[in-house]
Amino acid sequence: MIIDCDPGHDDAIALVVAGCFADLVGVTTVAGNAPVTHTTRNARIMLDLIGSSAPLHRGAERPLVAPPRHAPEVHGESGLDGAVLPEPSRPEDSRDAVGYIIDTCRTEEGLWLVPIGPLTNIALALRAAPDLAGRIAGISLMGGGTHGNRTPAAEFNVWADPEAAAIVFGYGGRLIMSGLDVTHQLQATPERIARVREVPGQLAAIVADLFDFFLSTYVPRHENLTGGVLHDACAVMALTHPHLFVTRDHHVVVETSGDFTTGMTLIDTRRHRHKSPPNCTVQWEVDSEAAFGAIVGAVGAFSH
Secondary structure (H helix, E strand, O other), rough: EEEOOOOOOOHHHHHHHHHHHHOOOOEEEEOOOOOOOHHEEEEEEHHHHHOOOOOOEOOOOOOOOOOOOOOOHOOOOOOOOOOOOOOOOOOOOEHHHHHHHHHHHHHOOOOEEOOOOOOOOHHHHHHOOOOHOOOOOOEEOOOOOOOOOOOEEHHHHHHOHHHHHHHOOOOOEEEEEEEEHHHHOOOEEEEHHHHHOOOOOOHHHHHHHHHHHHHHHHHHHOOOOOOOOOHEEEEEEEEHHHHHHHEEEEEEEEOOOOOOOEEEEEOOOOOOOOOOOOOEEEEEOOOHHHHHHHHHHHHHHHHH
16 A cells, blocks of 8 residues: 555554555655645654655645645644654655656556545546556545534545545545544543553554643543544554444545535435445444554554
């Protein structure tokens, strides 16, 4: 898989999970939780911490149409506040993430694209190289849901670049969506963070500190959560641990022009004989205890 990300606490964990359980071919970065300079630096650090030599390419610094919008109130100004992080040892390989995605997917067919930030890079690649739709295995993304977190209707990744999301949801190939309905079930609660702290080594200590910070920003903002939500790990585990999820196929479209609903993913759940055919596999439920156990195992695999 190629992971397209905007680290981000939950992106960082997704990279750890992918490094452990998947063939991580490459990583691209995008502006989202923080500016792209910050998200790229954070990705460089996380790849160091898991000992990955996967190529890293910086991507879009802003959405296709909308102005750049970040989330320092959730992830801090750096995008990965809460832990003392080592300086990155490696530079980015280029600032042409879109070109990297196109070239790599043409060279090695059957790759999964796993975008876990705003969908700008993926949309640009699909628009510049429509043949990619027939060359990749599919796209497993984190975004959307039946409710929002940035607005009542819109989840952050889709809201940040709804025009890009509309391109991706309409690309015509296999698509798996991990939206808020499933991701809110996978939380780093105090009890689970304590399990990570029990793992020896540098990475586990850093992850536990990141989780503590994430919990401190997440829980006060929600009435129904007891931990930081590990959204992005779900998009990776949809491929590495599919047996942990309950999914259903639906037709999903993205609203790009509503006064109150821009960025909404409209999931057609009607029991109607004449509705549009499904274009997306939506993840609805996850075995959160087993999923968090896999995350702890991945952290332990790289912590020394």
